[in-house]
């Protein structure tokens with residue numbers, strides 16, 4: 227069971243209230259597909275992913291980035307039981323999508339970078355630490371149903 231301090235709880239809510247979630251999701255997934263090109267293999271039906279520009283302007287990437295952020299918002303609303311909230315999502319990524327779970331951390335890092343860019347000076351080391359912990363719990367919850 228993960229313990230959250232009042233500061234961490236408040237900070238995680240605050241991050242989501244400050245960021246433009248759709249823009250963060252699109253930019254983070256786009257960055258992930260560009261920086262770690264092997265992640266493209268799961269998105270073959272998304273069309274043109276042939277260059278950084280093609281990825282950044284691909285509407286399916288943007289739409290899916292928003293879906294991913296919807297997942298993070300669900301985790302934010304279920305801070306005390308993320309593992310349970312992500313049970314079906316973990317089964318889906320494992321059994322149907324067969325996503326290599328190492329990729330979760332890569333996308334999470336891209337989310338961190340994009341959030342940092344959007345928040346600017348407000349992204350202090352303490353805010354970073356709270357987001358890092360949140361995303362670590364998200365990643366471990368997504369890995370939970372793999373065997």
Ligand code: HEG
Nearest residue numbers: 265268269293294296297298315318323325329330333334
């Ligand atoms: Mg995943 C579907 C969340 C990492 C590949 N992902 C989804 C869905 C959500 C989600 C909410 C929709 C599920 C549904 O339709 O019921 N994904 C999610 C999170 C994270 C993550 C929160 C980690 C931060 N996903 C991830 C990674 C890959 C991946 C790293 C591949 C490298 N996700 C993936 C694919 C789909 C989803 C291929 C199905 C897309 C589609 O069919 O449109």
